Amino acid sequence: MPADHLASLLAAATQRLKAAGSDTPTLDARLLLQAAAGLTREDLILGPDRPLSPEQLATFESFVARRERHEPVSRILGRREFYGRVFTVTPATLDPRPDTETIIEAALKVMPKAARLLDLGTGTGAIAITLLAERPGATGTATDLSPDALAVARENAARLGVADRLSLVEGSWFAPVSGVFDIILSNPPYIPAGEIAGLSPDVRNFDPGLALSGGTDGLDPYRIIASGAAAYLAAGGHLLVEIGAGQVPDVEAIFDAQGFAAGGRHRDLGGHIRCLGFNRVQK
Numbered sequence: 001m002p003a004d005h006l007a008s009l010l011a012a013a014t015q016r017l018k019a020a021g022s023d024t025p026t027l028d029a030r031l032l033l034q035a036a037a038g039l040t041r042e043d044l045i046l047g048p049d050r051p052l053s054p055e056q057l058a059t060f061e062s063f064v065a066r067r068e069r070h071e072p073v074s075r076i077l078g079r080r081e082f083y084g085r086v087f088t089v090t091p092a093t094l095d096p097r098p099d100t101e102t103i104i105e106a107a108l109k110v111m112p113k114a115a116r117l118l119d120l121g122t123g124t125g126a127i128a129i130t131l132l133a134e135r136p137g138a139t140g141t142a143t144d145l146s147p148d149a150l151a152v153a154r155e156n157a158a159r160l161g162v163a164d165r166l167s168l169v170e171g172s173w174f175a176p177v178s179g180v181f182d183i184i185l186s187n188p189p190y191i192p193a194g195e196i197a198g199l200s201p202d203v204r205n206f207d208p209g210l211a212l213s214g215g216t217d218g219l220d221p222y223r224i225i226a227s228g229a230a231a232y233l234a235a236g237g238h239l240l241v242e243i244g245a246g247q248v249p250d251v252e253a254i255f256d257a258q259g260f261a262a263g264g265r266h267r268d269l270g271g272h273i274r275c276l277g278f279n280r281v282q283k
């Protein structure tokens with residue numbers, strides 16, 4: 001079979017990505033080939049001996065070379081599927097992870113139909129946009145410190161048809177927020193600053209530092225959210241935060257100290273507690 005036919009290209013790329021340390025070399029090679037050649041998965045199965053044009057070959061080669069340097073497939077393609085919808089991802093945003101679908105599931109269980117939601121540090125908008133798309137009667141506000149991230153969230157909101165129900169505001173945590181909300185959510189940066197250098201290159205070199213670092217102990221954003229939230233949460237409202245490994249006791253203590261009651265621990269598909277819920281204690 002000629003070396004520029006799909007099956008041979010896929011096999012060679014898979015070997016290269018495996019050698020470069022990818023955990024999912026077969027999947028990576030297939031997704032990059034589909035994108036480079038504009039083909040569906042069915043095209044690959046039904047026509048494994050079809051040749052690529054020189055331009056398609058050059059694109060595929062550049063994609064594979066980038067993945068060999070640990071750039072995640074979602075960043076090479078500029079898009080990532082999250083809760084069944086495609087989000088644009090850029091260097092200004094965190095790449096939304098499947099683990100973050102845990103907070104979506106938890107929120108959908110408690111959100112009233114016409115919920116007013118607040119998403120702090122929205123990045124691509126994955127959390128706010130997904131919830132608004134799932135709950136057509138809901139409205140929301142989402143914040144980010146980065147204007148470039150907000151531009152990405154704005155584009156995603158428009159493409160996914162929720163722009164008229166989402167207010168995107170620039171600033172730090174609650175600073176640009178006004179109003180009262182039925183549910184406050186955040187997947188804040190929660191990696192201790194000193195641990196970032198030890199993360200895998202796929203994360204360290206490609207997710208923005210602003211979206212990763214939670215200060216010295218990784219808990220600064222939870223302190224800010226816990227101390228500010230009461231002023232923005234409706235009576236009987238819910239608060240949900242994503243957390244990192246081992247952070248359950250510390251984050252629960254931070255919210256307890258601000259008068260919140262623990263309202264549920266939610267596990268990701270790997271069985272780790274990934275999201276904590278809190279309720280405002282009625283006074």
Ligand code: GLN
Pocket residue numbers: 093094095096097100120121122123124125126127186187188189210211212
């Ligand atoms: N809320 C966004 C997400 O979950 C961004 C989170 C972040 O940048 N830490 O993908």
